Amino acid sequence: MAYDLHGVWDDPPIVGAHSDIGLINSAIEYMLTNQSVPASQLVLGMPAYGRSYTMANDTCLSLGCPFHEDSNETAIGGCLDTTGFIPYVEIFHWEKDAEYESISVDA
Numbered sequence: 186m187a188y189d190l191h192g193v194w195d196d197p198p199i200v201g202a203h204s205d206i207g208l209i210n211s212a213i214e215y216m217l218t219n220q221s222v223p224a225s226q227l228v229l230g231m232p233a234y235g236r237s238y239t240m241a242n243d244t245c246l247s248l249g250c251p252f253h254e255d256s257n258e259t260a261i262g263g264c265l266d267t268t269g270f271i272p273y274v275e276i277f278h279w280e281k282d283a284e285y286e287s288i289s290v291d292a
Contacts, residue, residue: 188232193257193269200250203236233273237261 187209191201209229216222237260238252245251253259256269263271278284 186230188230192236193238193252193254193260198241198252198254198256200238200240200248200252202248204232234263235271235273235276237269237271 188204190205190208191203195201213227213229216227217224238256239259240246241251241253258268260269261271262268263275
């Protein structure tokens with residue numbers, strides 16, 4: 186599982202990447218190098234969604250910034266208006282249509 190590494194459940198409430206390609210690469214490299222898992226048995230669950238937060242400070246909008254503890258009830262949502270959860274297809278359209286003033290995608 187290579188997703189939901191961080192979210193509104195974090196304590197302290199600091200924004201972190203919910204999927205981290207560097208961490209994922211390290212884990213895969215470790216398993217392959219140490220032969221702890223055969224490559225043919227590796228299955229990677231990758232996210233096709235984003236997480237949203239209600240930030241605690243309007244001037245700090247990146248990874249490592251604090252968010253409000255009630256973000257799960259207040260952050261923008263996508264599919265079925267589920268707060269804090271946005272399917273990739275909606276993020277794609279938001280970027281394409283310039284629907285929001287600022288969309289931050291950490292890649």
